[in-house]
Amino acid sequence: MPVNRISAESLKKIMKGGVNTEDKTTVVVKFYSNTCDLCHALSDYYVNLSDLGEYEDVYFFAHNIKDEDGAIAEKLNLNGVPSIALFQTQAGRCVKTRVLEDPEKPHEKTWYTVRDIKKFINREK
Numbered sequence: 001m002p003v004n005r006i007s008a009e010s011l012k013k014i015m016k017g018g019v020n021t022e023d024k025t026t027v028v029v030k031f032y033s034n035t036c037d038l039c040h041a042l043s044d045y046y047v048n049l050s051d052l053g054e055y056e057d058v059y060f061f062a063h064n065i066k067d068e069d070g071a072i073a074e075k076l077n078l079n080g081v082p083s084i085a086l087f088q089t090q091a092g093r094c095v096k097t098r099v100l101e102d103p104e105k106p107h108e109k110t111w112y113t114v115r116d117i118k119k120f121i122n123r124e125k
Helices: 008-015 037-050 066-076 112-125
Strands: 003-005 023-031 056-062 085-091 092-099
Touching: 003 037, 008 023, 008 056, 008 066, 008 085, 008 092, 023 037, 023 112, 037 056, 037 112, 085 112, 092 112
Parallel strands: 003 056, 023 056
Antiparallel strands: 023 085, 085 092
């Protein structure tokens, strides 16, 4: 499944459970900044992860967190970028929100490894 960029407005809709389906929907969002080298290095790995068959039921998005998104960063308790969050919605409400914790030993080029993100998704979905 491709990774699409998502606006702050659409992200807020997801956070409020705006994905109106009876089935459980899992959404993973990578928060990034245009000026973040780690974010850019992680990008290809994140896209490749979204293409894995084991995640065909997961929606992957990327959100450029800007200064005006301070309320979102605060609400999710993001430590900076890159950050990865998982949301589950069902029947018009958000039933789960989790943020991937910072790694004990961050990867020097991408911060998170693919293994970190996969373990997080598998644990939380």
